[in-house]
Amino acid sequence: SVQLEMKALWDEFNQLGTEMIVTKAGRRMFPTFQVKIFGMDPMADYMLLMDFVPVDDKRYRQVTNAWPVPYAFHSSSWLVAGKADPATPGRVHYHPDSPAKGAQWMKQIVSFDKLKLTNNLLDDNGHIILNSMHRYQPRFHVVYVDPRKDSEKYAEENFKTFVFEETRFTAVTAYQNHRITQLKIASNPFAKGFRDCDPEDWPRNHRPGALPLMSAFARSRNPVSSPAHQ
Amino acid sequence: SVQLEMKALWDEFNQLGTEMIVTKAGRRMFPTFQVKIFGMDPMADYMLLMDFVPVDDKRYRQVTNAWPVPYAFHSSSWLVAGKADPATPGRVHYHPDSPAKGAQWMKQIVSFDKLKLTNNLLDDNGHIILNSMHRYQPRFHVVYVDPRKDSEKYAEENFKTFVFEETRFTAVTAYQNHRITQLKIASNPFAKGFRDCDPEDWPRNHRPGALPLMSAFARSRNPVSSPAHQ
DNA sequence: TTCTTGTCACCTAGGTGTTAATAT
DNA sequence: ATATTAACACCTAGGTGACAAGAA
Numbered sequence: 001s002v003q004l005e006m007k008a009l010w011d012e013f014n015q016l017g018t019e020m021i022v023t024k025a026g027r028r029m030f031p032t033f034q035v036k037i038f039g040m041d042p043m044a045d046y047m048l049l050m051d052f053v054p055v056d057d058k059r060y061r062q063v064t065n066a067w068p069v070p071y072a073f074h075s076s077s078w079l080v081a082g083k084a085d086p087a088t089p090g091r092v093h094y095h096p097d098s099p100a101k102g103a104q105w106m107k108q109i110v111s112f113d114k115l116k117l118t119n120n121l122l123d124d125n126g127h128i129i130l131n132s133m134h135r136y137q138p139r140f141h142v143v144y145v146d147p148r149k150d151s152e153k154y155a156e157e158n159f160k161t162f163v164f165e166e167t168r169f170t171a172v173t174a175y176q177n178h179r180i181t182q183l184k185i186a187s188n189p190f191a192k193g194f195r196d197c198d199p200e201d202w203p204r205n206h207r208p209g210a211l212p213l214m215s216a217f218a219r220s221r222n223p224v225s226s227p228a229h230q
Numbered sequence: 231s232v233q234l235e236m237k238a239l240w241d242e243f244n245q246l247g248t249e250m251i252v253t254k255a256g257r258r259m260f261p262t263f264q265v266k267i268f269g270m271d272p273m274a275d276y277m278l279l280m281d282f283v284p285v286d287d288k289r290y291r292q293v294t295n296a297w298p299v300p301y302a303f304h305s306s307s308w309l310v311a312g313k314a315d316p317a318t319p320g321r322v323h324y325h326p327d328s329p330a331k332g333a334q335w336m337k338q339i340v341s342f343d344k345l346k347l348t349n350n351l352l353d354d355n356g357h358i359i360l361n362s363m364h365r366y367q368p369r370f371h372v373v374y375v376d377p378r379k380d381s382e383k384y385a386e387e388n389f390k391t392f393v394f395e396e397t398r399f400t401a402v403t404a405y406q407n408h409r410i411t412q413l414k415i416a417s418n419p420f421a422k423g424f425r426d427c428d429p430e431d432w433p434r435n436h437r438p439g440a441l442p443l444m445s446a447f448a449r450s451r452n453p454v455s456s457p458a459h460q
Numbered sequence: 461t462t463c464t465t466g467t468c469a470c471c472t473a474g475g476t477g478t479t480a481a482t483a484t
Numbered sequence: 485a486t487a488t489t490a491a492c493a494c495c496t497a498g499g500t501g502a503c504a505a506g507a508a
Contacts, residue, residue, distance in 0.1 A: 023465085192471055193470035
């Protein structure tokens with residue numbers, strides 16, 4: 001059996017509609033997909049891997065914001081924009097420690113932090129290729145390495161798939177829902193530079209151009225309320 | 231067969247008398263021990279590991295510098311200070327990718343960059359424990375993982391040891407030979423901050439207290455040549 | 461209008477020798 | 485006198501969202 005780590009965080013994202021950035025160079029997922037594993041044969045070899053399947057055959061687009069709400073802010077809801085784009089190459093990501101003994105996999109949390117998502121159909125770094133503006137379901141597979149010579153025959157019974165629906169997400173090239181951005185900034189250590197109210201951190205240096213949360217909203221309203229501003 | 235990587239660099243260090251820093255927390259080696267491997271069975275499993283054996287049973291100490299040569303500079307030669315201290319726990323470092331197939335080991339350089347040296351006899355991070363001021367010979371071992379049930383019987387024939395004498399070094403808590411320090415600074419990317427004459431880098435910012443090479447020598451001579459200075 | 465790309469400042473994480481203080 | 489330790493500035497290496505510019 002398998003237990004999803006950081007389930008509370010995944011739930012929080014899922015409630016808002018998780019988005020994952022895809023880039024040409026490849027971007028890690030946040031939250032990272034991590035699991036605890038139970039019930040393996042400690043002495044047997046296993047391969048651990050992930051893949052991503054489309055949740056539906058739809059392409060999504062962001063709701064157009066009515067004037068005078070500026071582009072900088074996106075609605076939190078999605079519209080179906082049509083049928084899905086042609087499927088991307090169905091790649092698979094093997095956990096880099098594969099193969100390893102059951103004992104090894106079970107003795108600590110298994111983290112897929114080397115997995116990267118890309119929107120580059122020609123990627124040759126072995127990253128997972130996804131279509132932006134499409135929804136995906138991560139899947140986790142455990143493959144028992146059968147020592148028998150005719151192991152191919154038993155392929156069906158030698159692997160098990162685990163799906164956690166709370167890890168579903170929309171692939172995007174830029175965040176659409178500002179509350180997702182905020183939650184990423186609040187929870188990802190690498191985004192600490194964008195936090196504006198961390199009690200642990202006061203006083204701190206603000207970047208020259210840094211603005212408090214939501215201030216961009218106030219700023220972009222100016223052209224509307226003050227016509228002199230052009 | 232096994233080929234030592236960066237042999238030219240190892241030779242350069244060895245000619246001066248290689249020193250490796252040991253710390254309580256553990257310090258990596260530089261140069262890093264790296265090898266190319268040939269002639270494995272691509273389909274068989276192997277464990278790769280290193281250990282360190284004393285070159286002799288002596289304890290060394292630095293030559294005392296005659297006045298007025300300041301302490302800051304050490305001679306490049308060593309004196310025998312007596313018999314070796316009691317042997318440290320004879321630990322072994324398994325390459326973290328072990329076990330893996332021969333094909334995997336052979337397809338790229340194998341680097342022991344996770345290996346750390348410590349002088350803490352009570353270390354519980356699994357680091358290699360060495361006595362400071364003692365000389366050591368790194369050894370590299372390849373163990374064939376025998377699939378036979380009674381594999382213990384064949385232990386003798388299932389491993390092979392490789393020794394590169396140019397990787398010998400003296401364990402130290404602080405560098406003794408200033409030319410070793412210079413060579414480390416010149417060749418280790420992580421020490422780039424201490425380089426004073428890198429043509430690739432000009433112009434560059436000097437640290438506030440930075441001094442050109444050998445300037446410490448001139449400075450510490452001052453108390454001798456100018457008695458007013460205390 | 462909507463989406464994508466590349467660059468950037470700002471972080472995390474951790475490997476360097478230096479230095480001053482301390483231990484032996 | 486000699487050896488060790490801990491804090492430090494300065495690096496490497498690479499993960500963040502912001503932003504401006506470009507593409508469709």
